[in-house]
Amino acid sequence: MVMNSSSLKKDVIRIKGLTxxxxxxxxxxxxxxxxxxxxxxxxxxxxxxxxxxxxYITTIFVVCFLIPLLIISVCxxxxxxxxxxxxxxxxxxxxxxxxxxxxxxxxxxxxxxxIAWMPYxxxxxxxxxxxxxxxxxxxxxxxxxFAKSSASYNPLIYVALNRRFxxxxxxxxxxxxxxxxxxxxxxxxxxxx
Numbered sequence: 001m002v003m004n005s006s007s008l009k010k011d012v013i014r015i016k017g018l019t020x021x022x023x024x025x026x027x028x029x030x031x032x033x034x035x036x037x038x039x040x041x042x043x044x045x046x047x048x049x050x051x052x053x054x055x056y057i058t059t060i061f062v063v064c065f066l067i068p069l070l071i072i073s074v075c076x077x078x079x080x081x082x083x084x085x086x087x088x089x090x091x092x093x094x095x096x097x098x099x100x101x102x103x104x105x106x107x108x109x110x111x112x113x114x115i116a117w118m119p120y121x122x123x124x125x126x127x128x129x130x131x132x133x134x135x136x137x138x139x140x141x142x143x144x145x146f147a148k149s150s151a152s153y154n155p156l157i158y159v160a161l162n163r164r165f166x167x168x169x170x171x172x173x174x175x176x177x178x179x180x181x182x183x184x185x186x187x188x189x190x191x192x193x
Contacts, residue, residue: 036144043144046127057128065121072113076106105161109154116150119143 034045044057083099120143127135158165 036141041144044124046124046140047132054128057124061121061124065117069110069113069117073110076110080106101161101163105157108161109157112153112157113150116153117147120147 033042034047035041036043044060045053046057048054080103083102086099123135123140123143126132159169
């Protein structure tokens with residue numbers, strides 16, 4: 001078997017990649033991370049009963065769930081209060097519809113954050129303060145995947161509930177052969193709220 005320099009380089013790169021991967025796996029385990037139940041990714045080692053891991057997981061719960069939830073809620077509440085103050089509370093005001101839409105969008109964003117991250121937070125606390133042996137693998141995997149997919153929710157909420165986002169998306173994907181003004185076109189299609 002004759003080896004040329006190209007295949008030799010590829011083999012060396014593969015071997016280095018495998019050894020680097022093994023080293024990283026050892027380091028993440030020493031930092032309190034382990035492979036998730038489904039083998040999809042690494043996560044915090046929930047089953048460790050070490051005091052430092054319990055403290056670490058509790059800190060993650062507070063810093064990565066409770067504090068962001070508090071910040072999101074306060075910020076959206078202030079936005080809603082500011083918008084409501086501008087509208088003076090009259091239904092006849094044409095801006096009132098927009099204010100209600102923004103309020104609804106804020107509430108939906110908060111609810112989606114809670115729905116996405118609450119199961120993961122519950123599993124987290126259950127595993128360190130309860131009985132992690134009672135948590136089936138499928139129940140461990142789903143909250144993790146659901147929480148990780150939450151980054152895609154806000155853009156979808158904004159596009160679905162915000163006219164300006166919809167206009168920008170339609171404008172971005174519009175064909176150049178139609179030169180009618182975009183807002184007129186959308187009005188004709190009854191897409192504007």
